[in-house]
Amino acid sequence: MAEGIDAFVLIGGDGSFTGAMTYNEEFNFTVICIPGTIDNDIFGTSNTLGFDTALNTVVEVIDKIRDTASSHNRLFFVEVMGRDVGHIALNVGVGAGAEEILIPEENLGLERLLESLKRSKKSGKSSSIVVVAEGDKIGKSVFELKEYVEEHLPIYDVRVSVLGHMQRGGSPSCYDRVLASRMGVKAVEALIEGKTNLMVGVQNNVITFTPISKAIKGHTKIDKELIRVSDIMTT
Amino acid sequence: MAEGIDAFVLIGGDGSFTGAMTYNEEFNFTVICIPGTIDNDIFGTSNTLGFDTALNTVVEVIDKIRDTASSHNRLFFVEVMGRDVGHIALNVGVGAGAEEILIPEENLGLERLLESLKRSKKSGKSSSIVVVAEGDKIGKSVFELKEYVEEHLPIYDVRVSVLGHMQRGGSPSCYDRVLASRMGVKAVEALIEGKTNLMVGVQNNVITFTPISKAIKGHTKIDKELIRVSDIMTT
Amino acid sequence: MAEGIDAFVLIGGDGSFTGAMTYNEEFNFTVICIPGTIDNDIFGTSNTLGFDTALNTVVEVIDKIRDTASSHNRLFFVEVMGRDVGHIALNVGVGAGAEEILIPEENLGLERLLESLKRSKKSGKSSSIVVVAEGDKIGKSVFELKEYVEEHLPIYDVRVSVLGHMQRGGSPSCYDRVLASRMGVKAVEALIEGKTNLMVGVQNNVITFTPISKAIKGHTKIDKELIRVSDIMTT
Amino acid sequence: MAEGIDAFVLIGGDGSFTGAMTYNEEFNFTVICIPGTIDNDIFGTSNTLGFDTALNTVVEVIDKIRDTASSHNRLFFVEVMGRDVGHIALNVGVGAGAEEILIPEENLGLERLLESLKRSKKSGKSSSIVVVAEGDKIGKSVFELKEYVEEHLPIYDVRVSVLGHMQRGGSPSCYDRVLASRMGVKAVEALIEGKTNLMVGVQNNVITFTPISKAIKGHTKIDKELIRVSDIMTT
Structure with a gap:
């Protein structure tokens, strides 16, 4: 690439991820995504940053x-x-x-x-x-x-x-800071290993990879047990 | 008074103060007011609690x-x-x-x-x-x-x-806690001295008294110098 | 029991748990434990309350x-x-x-x-x-x-x-409040089902039970991956 | 001055102020001081920044x-x-x-x-x-x-x-931010008016000037009334 950029690590939500994928397809450009949105609405990770x-x-x-x-x-x-x-x-x-x-x-x-x-x-x-x-x-x-x-x-x-x-807004919680560090390290290691088009996520407290195409298609499901707890607490 | 209550110390704003005054007039009941409202809109004090x-x-x-x-x-x-x-x-x-x-x-x-x-x-x-x-x-x-x-x-x-x-809402700032202590002490001392129908306030960092009837009639004026500062800062 | 108490739900750390176990053994008293300590040093749960x-x-x-x-x-x-x-x-x-x-x-x-x-x-x-x-x-x-x-x-x-x-000290984080609700609900349900001598924990984000005797014997291991991340970040 | 600097506005405590005064005396350099220390130990201002x-x-x-x-x-x-x-x-x-x-x-x-x-x-x-x-x-x-x-x-x-x-450390309170703005505006205006060797302070909620030489010699006295309040509260 002209500017000497070899790869992207992109932090964002559905929208940015879709853009990243298109970019990868059109220019064959290496991209690793990190889920950063307060809504927690990305498939392939139990927690998004924020x-x-x-x-x-x-x-x-x-x-x-x-x-x-x-x-x-x-x-x-x-x-x-x-x-x-x-x-x-x-x-x-x-x-x-x-x-x-x-x-x-x-x-x-x-x-x-x-x-x-x-x-x-x-x-x-x-x-x-x-x-x-x-x-x-x-x-x-x-x-x-x-x-x-x-x-x-x-x-x-x-x-x-x-x-x-x-x-x-606001200063991030300790959990989000630690998760960001863990995801960031994994993203860089993925680039070093020549991976592309993946999203770094966390599942059962283990750092994982999910194809971006899958990540943008779904949402992390709401926790049924927590709905049950909330039903009991509010009764 | 039936319940053995001799006096009120009332914390509130205009509305509560007006009520306190009426109560005092009708029942000749001793009342000292403390200005507690986040709006800072009471005459006779540079700062209201909150x-x-x-x-x-x-x-x-x-x-x-x-x-x-x-x-x-x-x-x-x-x-x-x-x-x-x-x-x-x-x-x-x-x-x-x-x-x-x-x-x-x-x-x-x-x-x-x-x-x-x-x-x-x-x-x-x-x-x-x-x-x-x-x-x-x-x-x-x-x-x-x-x-x-x-x-x-x-x-x-x-x-x-x-x-x-x-x-x-929220936990009070140190300034509000200290001011509340200062006003509270003064209110109790006023009762001991047989005063009534007064609002405890703070003016130039000194604790003062203002008749409730005056306190509810006006507002603490907006600080002209601060308007000037804000004009300069926003230009 | 004299006071009409049928069971305990005890929130605490090693020390309290050991006491609870002794109590159970001596008086055959039903007890369910919930791990509450900021140190996170209880076996059988990835997170302790606090x-x-x-x-x-x-x-x-x-x-x-x-x-x-x-x-x-x-x-x-x-x-x-x-x-x-x-x-x-x-x-x-x-x-x-x-x-x-x-x-x-x-x-x-x-x-x-x-x-x-x-x-x-x-x-x-x-x-x-x-x-x-x-x-x-x-x-x-x-x-x-x-x-x-x-x-x-x-x-x-x-x-x-x-x-x-x-x-x-301090007001609990949202995570700790939600975890406390989930553990509390599970503890009560355990009592209803006649269980005893168990600690409610969370593992891979699922609420689990561990015998108290096991919980007090070990610690949750430090996360090796996080040590690796910290080594990389501090280099 | 070589670098095209005409004057200093210095934010600090005793030590920095003494340095500023020396600098002014030796090089006849214009300097205005703003009291910035959490200890509130500067004469000529009821509040220091922080x-x-x-x-x-x-x-x-x-x-x-x-x-x-x-x-x-x-x-x-x-x-x-x-x-x-x-x-x-x-x-x-x-x-x-x-x-x-x-x-x-x-x-x-x-x-x-x-x-x-x-x-x-x-x-x-x-x-x-x-x-x-x-x-x-x-x-x-x-x-x-x-x-x-x-x-x-x-x-x-x-x-x-x-x-x-x-x-x-930490993010400043609203009071400190507003005071800093008020003092900053006054410091710049002092420079424009050709003043020097002064400290900007706040007294009875009015922005004032005090010669630096006086500011570093004393402390703002402790509030006797507050000592009295604390005595009453702790008894």
């Missing part, structure tokens, strides 16, 4: 919202990132003790939401938090959910919080 | 937004609390290096905003943050500001972030 | 030490917890970009330490951090290491920091 | 130590920075609810310390924290204090924590 950091950021923010929710006896719908997958919502929902968690993978239905909130109120809790993934399957925005609950369950003073881009 | 903590919370969040703004070359309108006063917006705007700060006390006008943003873009900055108080005098919400800029200054990819209630 | 939180705490503190180390061109020996195992030291060392990491599992030797520090100085780095586990195999305290380096490598201005008990 | 940030850092760490102190019923001596002045110790001591605060400005005596600790124990508190400035007037290190208390008051399990350099 995911763990984002979980801590969101849990800290919800703790702050809980402070004010408790002192005013309120219900909050908190929208977190996750258009296609509910990894952030499910983890922070359990981590922050949410009363209900709405994710793209499951349609819990509005009936269940109302039941859950009634139960929470009855149990004497001083506040309620519902965590909602952007792409929640019920298909209502947090603003529509607010209206719906105010209409059908007027016992609550409802508020909305859309966390947005703050979820993407 | 204000300093909220500033740190907001600056941390804007730092995180800046991370993502920079990597995507974006403009963010960030709405912070402050319906009647711009204390939070002005301080976090300067603290987080905002390109422009919109507050209830001044109408900078949309023209100046566009000029400011053009200048920021020209200077080669990789991101722009505009901090907007809820009650900004221009009278447009952050969503309307986004639309306006996208129409009149299409060089920017614009995003919006409404920080909301997270600003009210 | 470990991830402690890693984040320590990395944040070392980042702050790095700020001052850089501006004064200094070498810091930072002692972290880990009397028998180097999990904390190894992870935070990689996470915070330490120049060298000294752990109980390996005797790197003082020669290698000096070589590493010389190399770091030559490479033009403005600061050096050496992370030392309490039980480091070289067998010298951070104070002795400071003296040794000052004598044998007088190019450095050396400082020492013993992090101590702050590592044990 | 002081407020350090207070928050230390309070957060003591909160973490309190977590473990409480669960084990322990007494901690926590050493914080402050060789000549007790500003950090006094503020964080009040902020973190310390049982006793030892500073360079006052010799409380060992007798009072023992009395204070006995009282704390009797009152049923589950933990005790004593904050000690480096230059505490009693003249004993935290290690000597530990020994003394263990000998004379064996009811406590005593631990020591020396916070050290972590106090100097």
Whole structure:
């Protein structure tokens, strides 16, 4: 290559990976990908870089919202990132003790939401938090959910919080730093060994390779056991 | 009083203070108030409890937004609390290096905003943050500001972030804890001395008393020098 | 049992587990254990509750030490917890970009330490951090290491920091909260199923059971791959 | 000047200021100083840059130590920075609810310390924290204090924590950022107006100038009212 560049190590998500693959196909250019996105929505790795950091950021923010929710006896719908997958919502929902968690993978239905909130109120809790993934399957925005609950369950003073881009920034957690080092070392070693078109991932805590073409086709599945835990915790 | 309560020390804002005054008038009940609100909008004290903590919370969040703004070359309108006063917006705007700060006390006008943003873009900055108080005098919400800029200054990819209630929670800063201790001691001493209907405040770092009736009538004025500093920093 | 208690769920480390086992043997009392210690030194689980939180705490503190180390061109020996195992030291060392990491599992030797520090100085780095586990195999305290380096490598201005008990406190990370929920649910289910004398653990991200007698006999092994990564990163 | 430098704006403490003054005297070079040190030990300003940030850092760490102190019923001596002045110790001591605060400005005596600790124990508190400035007037290190208390008051399990350099780093608080902006603007304006040999400070929340020669001769006095508050809080 003109500039003396022999290979790329690309850190990003689906979009960047697709670009990398095209680049490889057209110019026969060596490329190794590292999954870096807070959504954790890449196939072939249980964790993407940034995911763990984002979980801590969101849990800290919800703790702050809980402070004010408790002192005013309120219900909050908190929208977190996750258009296609509910990894952030499910983890922070359990981590922050949410009363209900709405994710793209499951349609819990509005009936269940109302039941859950009634139960929470009855149990004497001083506040309620519902965590909602952007792409929640019920298909209502947090603003529509607010209206719906105010209409059908007027016992609550409802508020909305859309966390947005703050979820993407901040100093990385130790886990993300260590994972980045492990993936980075493996990526360079892959280049040395002449590999290409692979994504470095982590599975069962072992560093692995997945063809980029496969990585961009799927998502890491939501943890069924964690859904079960969240169901038990929110009942 | 039936329950053996001789006096109240009330921590709150305008609303609670008005209630306390009424209570005092009707029942001749001794009451001392301590200003606790993140908005810093009480007359007779340069700092309300929670204000300093909220500033740190907001600056941390804007730092995180800046991370993502920079990597995507974006403009963010960030709405912070402050319906009647711009204390939070002005301080976090300067603290987080905002390109422009919109507050209830001044109408900078949309023209100046566009000029400011053009200048920021020209200077080669990789991101722009505009901090907007809820009650900004221009009278447009952050969503309307986004639309306006996208129409009149299409060089920017614009995003919006409404920080909301997270600003009210969290573990207090050292300054707020020390101030709370100082005010609390003074409030108890006031009760011992038989005082009533007063608000404990801090002015020029000295603990003072202000009649509640005066405290609820005004706001601590925005710092003109800080507006000047922010004008210089954002030019 | 007199007080109507049918079973214990005990959260703790080796010591508490041994007590629980004795209790079970003597009184035939049902007990399920959950591993809660920041040292991550329990057999039968890849993560103990508190470990991830402690890693984040320590990395944040070392980042702050790095700020001052850089501006004064200094070498810091930072002692972290880990009397028998180097999990904390190894992870935070990689996470915070330490120049060298000294752990109980390996005797790197003082020669290698000096070589590493010389190399770091030559490479033009403005600061050096050496992370030392309490039980480091070289067998010298951070104070002795400071003296040794000052004598044998007088190019450095050396400082020492013993992090101590702050590592044990703080608000838990999202990972630790989720893990605690998963373990808690499993512990209760174990009781319902009539199980006893077991420790709930997590292995390859699946919740598992290990007899308490086995859990207290060993440690989770240090990750060899991570030692390799740290060797590469610090060279 | 050869390099086209017309003036310095110097950010630092006593040492740097003395250097700046010498430089000005010998080369007749224009210099304006800004007080930047966490110790808050410069005359002519109520706040030095970094002081407020350090207070928050230390309070957060003591909160973490309190977590473990409480669960084990322990007494901690926590050493914080402050060789000549007790500003950090006094503020964080009040902020973190310390049982006793030892500073360079006052010799409380060992007798009072023992009395204070006995009282704390009797009152049923589950933990005790004593904050000690480096230059505490009693003249004993935290290690000597530990020994003394263990000998004379064996009811406590005593631990020591020396916070050290972590106090100097980290992302600045909003207050420090705003103060830095205000001081920076004033420093540049001073240069434009042809001033020299001055330190920019803040007094009663107004930006002021003090001759450097005076600034380095004294310290900002410890707040007597805050000592009184701390006495009341710790009794």
